[in-house]
Amino acid sequence: MKHYSYDEWMQYVKDEINDTDREQLENHLYTCDKCLENYLEAVSANETSLPALSNESSFTDQVMAMLVPSVVPDTINNTVDGKKPFYQQVVFHYFLAAVATILLMFSGAFQSLATYASSLESPQHVQEKKSSVTEGVINKTFAWMDSLEKKEADKK
Numbered sequence: 001m002k003h004y005s006y007d008e009w010m011q012y013v014k015d016e017i018n019d020t021d022r023e024q025l026e027n028h029l030y031t032c033d034k035c036l037e038n039y040l041e042a043v044s045a046n047e048t049s050l051p052a053l054s055n056e057s058s059f060t061d062q063v064m065a066m067l068v069p070s071v072v073p074d075t076i077n078n079t080v081d082g083k084k085p086f087y088q089q090v091v092f093h094y095f096l097a098a099v100a101t102i103l104l105m106f107s108g109a110f111q112s113l114a115t116y117a118s119s120l121e122s123p124q125h126v127q128e129k130k131s132s133v134t135e136g137v138i139n140k141t142f143a144w145m146d147s148l149e150k151k152e153a154d155k156k
Helices: 006-013 019-029 033-049 056-067 090-107 109-121 133-155
Strands: none
Touching (some): 019 033, 090 109
């Protein structure tokens, strides 16, 4: 297995290599612990060359303020100024459930469902308990053993 030098990893970290070499180095990192150590050393050595943030806590707020305009509807909740549309309110959902229940009651859906359930419970639909495959094998084995014992007894 070919190992890459610290200098090659430093070039990788500084983005000074072409795409094919970059891909080879990345694939090599999956299989080689020694090169992974060299890569991590190169990354830690290169950290000092990155610019330091003067105020880390406000950095995220400043970036978000630049990205998000002040008056944008909340597309996740479909709200504008914190108000939900009527079809997303809890009262609307309860009203729909009540209307659906009343319609099903007057249409007879619940009655036919109850009739169907009671017909399934009637004795004509109850099937006899079928014996399992294991029970069948055991019964045949005992019958075979009994026939062998009977043959042995007849010989005497």
